Amino acid sequence: MTLKDLGLALAGPDPTGLAHMLRKQWFHSETPQRLLVDHHPVEPSEEWLDRYAHASRSVAAFFGPGRSLVLHQGELAKATFDFDGGPEQLAETLRRYPFDIASFRSRHREWKMKEIYSAPGFGGSHYPHGWACAFRGDGHQRLVSRRWLESGPWRLHRAPDDTTLAQFHDLGLDASAALEQARPAHRRMGHSDEGGFLHEPYRFRNELKGFYDAGRRVLKIVILGRTVSSVEMRDACAIRGDSRSTTETPLDNIAFVFIDPDAAHTHLPRLWPYGLECWTIIHGHETRLDTDTPPEAAGDHA
Structure with missing residues (x-):
């Protein structure tokens, strides 16, 4: 299968390094058709990432329909492209990236209409929860416990290097059926009373004494x-x-x-x-x- 217009966001200790790795694998030797630096258009060049990565808050490169690479300095790197494979192959690919947590864009444009659904998520520049999320290494510590992954309404795909992809809904479903299947998983992995993800900074709602x-x-x-x-x-x-x-x-x-x-x-x-x-x-x-x-x-x- 092919994951068309796959949108992923990878957060880790070195977002710029992640952006370079994503560029090398998915946009190697390509010059962007359009380039935005801190939301302002600039002239694209082959050295765009080296030139602007450390001097800007955000750099967004667009390579054509459905293909882009965005760096949010000090936070994460985002990329959209077609991926030849399914969730298992994606987990195997992600293991090679030194990320902590990953979010994935919804595959259904209908979800983006707020009157239909406003998905929870990891916050910051991450995508709102779509069809999956992933953790690697220390990223699992952003959950209340590793046991959380074993007890949720999602399908787990594990890969070497302590990589876990949690799939929220079946990929063959239409927008309505996918949303019905994903809602409980989103609540468990999002910012809700029953959610098990620890946002940073964390806001306590109880004073625990013992x-x-x-x-x-x-x-x-x-x-x-x-x-x-x-x-x-x-x-x-x-x-x-x-x-x-x-x-x-x-x-x-x-x-x-x-x-x-x-x-x-x-x-x-x-x-x-x-x-x-x-x-x-x-x-x-x-x-x-x-x-x-x-x-x-x-x-x-x-």
């Missing part, structure tokens, strides 16, 4: 008579990520300790995708319930 276990480097939060929301779980993951490198109170994890065992077992399948610990009190002793195995596969509790 007891710090210095021996295990865990913050223990006691729960009695209430339900832990998805947003509180995401806030806990953001605190965990921010605190792992601190010297005063480094955190390896957050433990929710439920006084009521039934409440603990009810929360267990919800806490698991966040990689958070689930504890309860059994015969007067704190007992951990979560394991490396998803709760659904662990069997019912006694």
